Amino acid sequence: MSLSVEIGHSFGGFTLDAAFEAPVGVTALFGRSGAGKTTVVNAVAGLLRPDRARIMLNDRTLCDTGAGVWLKPHQRRIGYVFQEGRLFPHLSVARNLAYPGRMAGRKPDAAETARVVEMLGIGSLLDRRPGALSGGEKQRVALGRALLSGPDLLLMDEPLAALDAARKAEILPYIERLRDEVRLPILYVSHALDEVARLATTVVLLSDGRVVRAGPAEALFADPDLAPSFGLREAGALLTGEVVAHHPDGLTELAVSGGRLFLPGIETAPGSRLRIRIEAQDVILSRDRPEGLSALNILPATVMAVKQGEGPGVIAQLKSGEDVILARLTRRSADALGLVPGRACFTIVKSVAVARGDIGRL
Structure with a gap:
């Protein structure tokens, strides 16, 4: 399973021209604010219609502007986790988790739900509402809801950016487990180098809308030519x-x-x-x-x-x-x-x- 992305888009004086492959595992889009990371994931999700694009997920074409193909967001089978959990405040955690299946007209898969609940450690939260959860707990529930939508791809747009250091440390092991146990491509947006170094199997380094380099995380982090891109003090x-x-x-x-x-x-x-x-x-x-x-x-x-x-x-x-x-x-x-x-x-x-x-x- 893999994601293939080619995107060209211009707006407000900014031009994005990026192409890369995202295999199974965590592919981190890394770069400074304004590099084009969120624009890429929104185009993949179908929330942005780019000027030019060819996006393939496994053997499915999500978008091919040259051929006139454009799948709507709900047709793409993609789970999206935002900076904030975006849970329904009036629903319990259990009902938030069941929501994707209900919208798709599917009966809940009890075994799959139990597996996701155990993997993310949210069994004790099922009867609570989002207002009674910590930031880290909300993000774990949001991850669970995305997984239970039956996705072929997960998009995570700076999911830890709104968390303090303690909550961030709490949720990182769950994302590691997700990376290791769920055989899906995961596109992970971040400008936090410690997150990328810990989670990524593949890194796509973006600058001013262009791909500087892309490849296995170990290879890019070990390249002295890329140290300025990662930041000399953090390289x-x-x-x-x-x-x-x-x-x-x-x-x-x-x-x-x-x-x-x-x-x-x-x-x-x-x-x-x-x-x-x-x-x-x-x-x-x-x-x-x-x-x-x-x-x-x-x-x-x-x-x-x-x-x-x-x-x-x-x-x-x-x-x-x-x-x-x-x-x-x-x-x-x-x-x-x-x-x-x-x-x-x-x-x-x-x-x-x-x-x-x-x-x-x-």
């Missing part, structure tokens, strides 16, 4: 690790392809696979294996590339095992270390430098 690569042990001192030990990482306690079972984002500004490099440091995370690496910016800083791209790590340092330090492709070195990361929000399950 960082994604590593995949497996939980090995939880230690009495509160640290969790992970095995990554280049060695071991020790991070503040992560509540997940040994054997679980995790994705970890390590920001380039939190990585220190050494030519030789350092001794007598407080830092616990020291991984051998080889320099792949050194990207020099216009200022005094550089981004080094390093291979550690099968993972790629980015390091941000000054040009003077890079010269002193002799950083050139092929140079062996060691990367050093403080355990507390990796925030909980930068750790997601796989």
Whole structure:
């Protein structure tokens, strides 16, 4: 299952010209405000009729302006989750969940409803009305309602933007589970890099209505040429690790392809696979294996590339095992270390430098 998008549209001095593929999993549309992200999802949903478009969902044509094909929104079999839950305030949670099926003239599928309710952890909310729910609870119910519409595609337009940090942390694991268990393409709009790094399997990087790059999340985050697009202060690569042990001192030990990482306690079972984002500004490099440091995370690496910016800083791209790590340092330090492709070195990361929000399950 996949989504294929080609859209050209102009309005109010802005021109969108974007094409990309969204396979099963979370495809994140990432970029600054005004990049065209919401315009894309509204065109896919049928809420916007673009000047030029060809949108294919699996083997169905949703829109082909050249052939005169235009399916109405209710014909597209798409679930849409907005920034606000947009639940019916006069209906209970259970009746909100049943609404899509009732509108389609279908009898409720009890087994499917039970599966979605369990996956999203909303069983205790079924008798409540939206006014008695927290922001995170409303969004989980909105997700459930979208899933129970029987969609071939989910659209999520900044679904966490209206939530505070605590509610955001509450709902992220449910979206991860949704990504892993529901075999659908999910188009996810965000300008929050931590969300994209944690959730996305594919990233479409948008700027001024154009696709800068599109591809697997790990590849784009590890590309030093794209660091300015993600933001130099937030740029960082994604590593995949497996939980090995939880230690009495509160640290969790992970095995990554280049060695071991020790991070503040992560509540997940040994054997679980995790994705970890390590920001380039939190990585220190050494030519030789350092001794007598407080830092616990020291991984051998080889320099792949050194990207020099216009200022005094550089981004080094390093291979550690099968993972790629980015390091941000000054040009003077890079010269002193002799950083050139092929140079062996060691990367050093403080355990507390990796925030909980930068750790997601796989």
